[in-house]
Amino acid sequence: MLKMTHLSKAFRTEVVETYALRDFSIHVREGEFVAVTGPSGSGKTTFLNIAGLLETPTGGTYELDGQDVGALGDDARSHIRNQKIGFIFQAFNLIPDLNIYDNVDVPLRYRKMSSAERKKRITEALERVGLSARMRHYPAELSGGQQQRVAIARALAGSPKLLLADEPTGNLDTQMARAVMQLLEEIHRDGATIVMVTHDPELAARAQRNVHVIDGQVVDLGEDPKLHMNVSRISA
Amino acid sequence: MDFMPIIAALKRQKTAAALIAIEIALCCAIICNALFLIIHRLERSSIPSGVPENELVRIQTTSVAEDPDVDARARAALQSLREIPGVQGATLINQVPFGRSSWNSGLRLKPEDKNTIVNATIYYGDAAMLSTLGAKLIAGRWFEESEFGDFATLLGAPDGEQPKIVIITRQLGQKLFGNENPLGREFAFGDVPVRVIGVLDHLVRPSIFDDATADCSLVFPVRMGAGYGAQYVLRTRPQDRDAVIAAAKKKLAEAMPNRIVLDTKGFDELRDENFKQDRVMAGLLIAVVVSLLVVTALGIVGLASFWVQRRRRQIGIRRALGATRGQILRYFQTENFLIVTVGIAVGMAAAFGISGWLMHHYELPRLPLYYLPVGAVALWLLGQIAVLAPALRAASVPPATATRPV
Numbered sequence: 001m002l003k004m005t006h007l008s009k010a011f012r013t014e015v016v017e018t019y020a021l022r023d024f025s026i027h028v029r030e031g032e033f034v035a036v037t038g039p040s041g042s043g044k045t046t047f048l049n050i051a052g053l054l055e056t057p058t059g060g061t062y063e064l065d066g067q068d069v070g071a072l073g074d075d076a077r078s079h080i081r082n083q084k085i086g087f088i089f090q091a092f093n094l095i096p097d098l099n100i101y102d103n104v105d106v107p108l109r110y111r112k113m114s115s116a117e118r119k120k121r122i123t124e125a126l127e128r129v130g131l132s133a134r135m136r137h138y139p140a141e142l143s144g145g146q147q148q149r150v151a152i153a154r155a156l157a158g159s160p161k162l163l164l165a166d167e168p169t170g171n172l173d174t175q176m177a178r179a180v181m182q183l184l185e186e187i188h189r190d191g192a193t194i195v196m197v198t199h200d201p202e203l204a205a206r207a208q209r210n211v212h213v214i215d216g217q218v219v220d221l222g223e224d225p226k227l228h229m230n231v232s233r234i235s236a
Numbered sequence: 237m238d239f240m241p242i243i244a245a246l247k248r249q250k251t252a253a254a255l256i257a258i259e260i261a262l263c264c265a266i267i268c269n270a271l272f273l274i275i276h277r278l279e280r281s282s283i284p285s286g287v288p289e290n291e292l293v294r295i296q297t298t299s300v301a302e303d304p305d306v307d308a309r310a311r312a313a314l315q316s317l318r319e320i321p322g323v324q325g326a327t328l329i330n331q332v333p334f335g336r337s338s339w340n341s342g343l344r345l346k347p348e349d350k351n352t353i354v355n356a357t358i359y360y361g362d363a364a365m366l367s368t369l370g371a372k373l374i375a376g377r378w379f380e381e382s383e384f385g386d387f388a389t390l391l392g393a394p395d396g397e398q399p400k401i402v403i404i405t406r407q408l409g410q411k412l413f414g415n416e417n418p419l420g421r422e423f424a425f426g427d428v429p430v431r432v433i434g435v436l437d438h439l440v441r442p443s444i445f446d447d448a449t450a451d452c453s454l455v456f457p458v459r460m461g462a463g464y465g466a467q468y469v470l471r472t473r474p475q476d477r478d479a480v481i482a483a484a485k486k487k488l489a490e491a492m493p494n495r496i497v498l499d500t501k502g503f504d505e506l507r508d509e510n511f512k513q514d515r516v517m518a519g520l521l522i523a524v525v526v527s528l529l530v531v532t533a534l535g536i537v538g539l540a541s542f543w544v545q546r547r548r549r550q551i552g553i554r555r556a557l558g559a560t561r562g563q564i565l566r567y568f569q570t571e572n573f574l575i576v577t578v579g580i581a582v583g584m585a586a587a588f589g590i591s592g593w594l595m596h597h598y599e600l601p602r603l604p605l606y607y608l609p610v611g612a613v614a615l616w617l618l619g620q621i622a623v624l625a626p627a628l629r630a631a632s633v634p635p636a637t638a639t640r641p642v
């Protein structure tokens with residue numbers, strides 16, 4: 001699904017050049033749920049940004065869903081983001097001027113999709129996260145956990161193949177974090193590939209596979225058998 | 237482009253959006269009227285005179301000493317002017333187009349009528365007037381030699397000795413007789429009925445009080461003498477004008493030692509002087525319109541830039557969710573279009589309000605309806621031009637802004 005080889009990302013300012021990623025190689029298979037951990041500043045967000053086509057790497061190759069995306073233009077990258085990728089951010093990133101319904105509608109509007117189809121998808125997605133009753137509310141009127149569920153609904157509505165989450169529970173208390181995690185696990189069970197950055201070891205332990213990033217490089221912790229037990233216990 | 241989500245988002249930005257809309261509305265209202273006034277003024281100054289202005293020169297003289305034979309001398313002088321090389325015609329008339337000082341009279345259809353129908357200007361001219369001025373006779377005939385009288389004789393004479401035939405302009409004919417053929421018709425000049433024997437296409441008045449009657453002139457077959465504002469008019473090619481004027485001054489000094497030349501001017505110069513005020517006014521209004529447009533455009537640029545700055549994050553989010561640069565650009569363009577449209581709608585109502593007020597207080601015609609679509613298109617364009625730079629800046633917000641807020 002996602003294959004990076006010898007990827008590097010340098011940020012150049014006038015004075016210094018810092019490498020956020022260096023010789024970064026990773027392969028995420030279709031249907032995997034990968035948790036990415038690592039110290040602050042190690043390059044996790046940079047990795048997700050490149051994976052989600054929000055930033056371009058300085059070197060190396062990146063294949064997404066079997067396609068080399070290195071040479072694609074801005075519009076093509078926008079279309080791929082819109083159709084194949086769902087984003088969940090730490091800060092929820094809902095649009096404050098739009099109500100919940102319209103927020104979920106945003107990515108669908110960028111596709112040429114009939115309004116009936118959009119309506120169906122929005123209602124389904126909001127039902128799935130349990131917020132159908134709040135459609136006409138504005139983000140500011142919801143709790144953090146509810147806002148993050150709206151963001152998940154927004155990501156789901158486009159039925160993406162790849163879900164990228166950057167510390168999705170970072171701004172939530174434990175209880176809300178668990179609810180969000182549960183939701184992600186359900187989505188994963190339905191077939192989505194998920195890459196999630198988290199600082200929470202408990203949450204990381206619930207993923208199929210853990211990837212540790214240190215200093216812009218991957219330390220793959222592989223598949224922990226303990227995790228499989230956890231997952232099967234929840235799904236049972 | 238979908239309007240609905242943009243309108244939904246705008247509802248949460250009412251104040252700022254309303255500010256721009258009001259600015260546009262004011263601009264629209266003022267500019268529609270100002271443009272109308274400008275065009276009105278410029279149209280005035282290009283009103284047709286009916287004569288080849290660049291070929292005509294007027295010469296005014298004034299007396300410095302008594303001379304009982306002055307009228308005879310004046311006519312002799314006229315004859316000598318015709319002999320100057322380059323002079324194609326010379327005439328002596330009481331007033332000239334755009335010459336400002338004018339003889340006017342209110343006209344009635346019959347002497348017993350109470351109300352005058354129209355105020356017209358009165359030209360007194362000799363046999364050479366028509367050919368010298370080059371005015372176009374479109375119906376009837378010019379006066380015959382035997383029909384001319386002398387102004388001096390006319391002066392103290394009873395009404396009955398006034399000329400009984402007259403040549404009028406087409407416009408005066410319409411004012412007097414509507415769409416009917418004026419030829420052969422009579423109207424009252426003072427208490428004397430006069431009959432129309434010819435119609436001129438145009439012959440503009442010396443001074444225009446009202447644009448609607450600028451061409452209301454009539455000509456009587458009356459030979460002027462030297463006094464009473466009588467002026468020589470010479471017809472000459474533009475390139476001969478200076479030489480002809482110099483020669484004419486010499487001839488006049490020889491022929492009339494007791495008179496001096498007061499002023500020589502081409503008809504084109506007279507027109508220029510006549511409409512100087514209008515041009516200054518139009519220039520002033522153009523300056524107002526341009527500054528208003530600039531101020532409005534700057535207002536839009538300012539607010540749009542502020543908005544883009546404030547919405548950087550949500551632009552980044554939209555980009556992350558799959559918006560192309562073009563879609564972001566169009567979002568801001570559409571938003572501007574919607575706000576400007578509201579402004580225009582309000583502005584048009586205001587434009588008509590202002591126009592009504594101007595009509596009432598300054599006797600101006602009603603703002604023609606076609607100014608509104610023209611104004612609307614102009615403001616839409618203005619809005620789009622003004623929003624382009626901020627919208628392009630918005631489109632260049634990197635998608636990573638969603639994950640790395642600055």
Ligand SMILES: Nc1ncnc2c1ncn2[C@@H]1O[C@H](COP(=O)(O)OP(=O)(O)OP(=O)(O)O)[C@@H](O)[C@H]1O
Binds near residue numbers: 038039047
């Ligand atoms: N736009 C940028 N310009 C310059 N340096 C940057 C930029 N973005 C990130 N970096 C640097 O790249 C490195 C990796 O940053 P990144 O945000 O990927 O870390 P992270 O692992 O997500 O950290 P955190 O856990 O704090 O979110 C850091 O040293 C950071 O300072």
Ligand SMILES: [Mg+2]
Binds near residue numbers: 044045046166
């Ligand atoms: Mg990060």
